[in-house]
């Protein structure tokens with residue numbers, strides 16, 4: 036099937052679905068200027084994840100890891116939702132999507148208007164003191180001197196999930212409960228290499244649901260599951276999907 040045929044099949048699948056969900060990854064925010072993790076321009080090309088992304092690395096050397104986080108916060112602060120985020124909000128508003136499960140911590144889905152967002156890897160808006168557990172919002176914290184600390188002297192850690200940390204239990208439960216009910220999952224801009232998030236599409240297929248995958252390149256899902264693969268930038272493909280679903284007869 037050619038690209039146009041696949042796109043029209045995707046439109047059909049969206050029209051037929053009773054409980055469609057999106058699962059998103061870093062690729063959806065690349066159009067907003069936030070780099071993805073893997074690949075040649077990826078964050079893990081510049082920063083070795085074993086030295087910067089594992090909780091044990093953070094605990095061992097928070098100043099070093101905060102150097103990378105400060106750069107990331109600087110990029111996220113200036114970022115705005117792109118059309119791909121808006122498209123998912125529009126699809127939810129018109130009843131084509133029940134919600135978004137995101138691995139991203141940038142808050143761009145909510146800013147684009149998505150109402151139901153499950154943040155599987157936490158988010159960057161809040162910080163927790165590793166000594167006393169007090170929670171701070173990012174606005175109250177200065178990144179002049181790194182690492183930022185609590186008045187009690189403890190180191191502050193963003194409430195996003197580092198490798199080696201558990202998924203926030205509520206997000207985990209909700210995402211897997213949703214996957215149980217999902218008959219079509221739109222998997223957008225994720226390399227599908229990080230578990231347990233990458234398990235969600237397999238669960239959907241096990242229960243008889245379908246997968247629509249939007250990515251610049253194939254992933255393990257494309258190879259291992261019967262996905263309808265739409266190759267290209269998330270904003271371009273989602274623009275076509277929204278147009279066909281909302282405007283075309």
Ligand code: APR
Nearest residue numbers: 060061062065071072073138224225226229250251268269
């Ligand atoms: N449109 C569609 N897909 C894109 C685009 C784009 N404009 N740009 C990049 N991609 C795709 C890439 O081809 C890749 O498959 O997005 C994917 C990004 O993959 P990763 O960088 O691995 O991001 P993600 O899958 O979200 O990573 C999962 O890994 O390090 C952890 O916690 C971090 O949540 C993150 C998790």
